[in-house]
Amino acid sequence: METIKRKAEEIAREAGGKKMGIDPATAIMLIEIAIKVVTALVKAYRECKKKPDEAAASMRQPRLPERRRLKKLAREHAGEEVSVEKLHQAAIKVAAGVTDAEVEQMYAEVDA
Numbered sequence: 163m164e165t166i167k168r169k170a171e172e173i174a175r176e177a178g179g180k181k182m183g184i185d186p187a188t189a190i191m192l193i194e195i196a197i198k199v200v201t202a203l204v205k206a207y208r209e210c211k212k213k214p215d216e217a218a219a220s221m222r223q224p225r226l227p228e229r230r231r232l233k234k235l236a237r238e239h240a241g242e243e244v245s246v247e248k249l250h251q252a253a254i255k256v257a258a259g260v261t262d263a264e265v266e267q268m269y270a271e272v273d274a
Contacts, residue, residue, distance in 0.1 A: 163197070163271050163274075164267075164271070165264050165267040165268050165271060166197060166200050166201060166204070166268050166271050166272075167193075167197060169196075169200055169256060169260070169264070169268070170193050170196035170197040170199075170200050171193055171196070172256045173192075173196040173199070173200070173249070173252045173253050173256050174189060174192035174193045174195075174196045174252075176251075176252035176255055176256060177192055177196070177244070177245070177248045177249045177251075177252035177253075178192050188243070191241070191243065191244070192244060192249075195239050195240055195241070195244055195249065196249070196252075196253070198239040199232075199235050199236055199239050199249065199253060200253075200268070201272060202235045202238075202239070203221075203231070203232060203235055203253075204217070204265075204268045204269060204271075204272045205272055206231060206235070207220070208269065208272065214262060214265045214266040214268075214269050215262045215265070215266075217265050217269075218260055218261065218262045218264070218265040221257040221258075221260050221265065222257060222258055222259075222260060223258075224254060224257065229250075229254070232250060232253055232254065233246065233250045236249040236250045236253065
């Protein structure tokens with residue numbers, strides 16, 4: 163879960179903004195939520211029979227269906243304390259920099 167956790171931490175930092183330096187409980191909660199969202203997203207790509215390189219390309223430049231799926235996953239996992247919109251936007255921003263190798267690692271981590 164190393165790559166998934168690292169990406170989740172990036173998403174949490176992005177979504178949390180200034181809160182990340184102030185409230186450790188919020189930071190931990192955001193990281194846990196982001197891990198669930200990233201894991202669910204990788205599983206969704208696998209269910210669609212996308213190879214890691216295809217999934218990486220889709221993550222870097224998500225079309226409307228991928229954006230909707232991500233928002234749905236964020237809504238399912240975010241609590242009342244977390245803004246779904248901030249989580250969604252943070253995930254899109256972090257995914258824009260994902261590499262093929264990272265997605266391949268995430269696929270392997272989900273399998274483990």
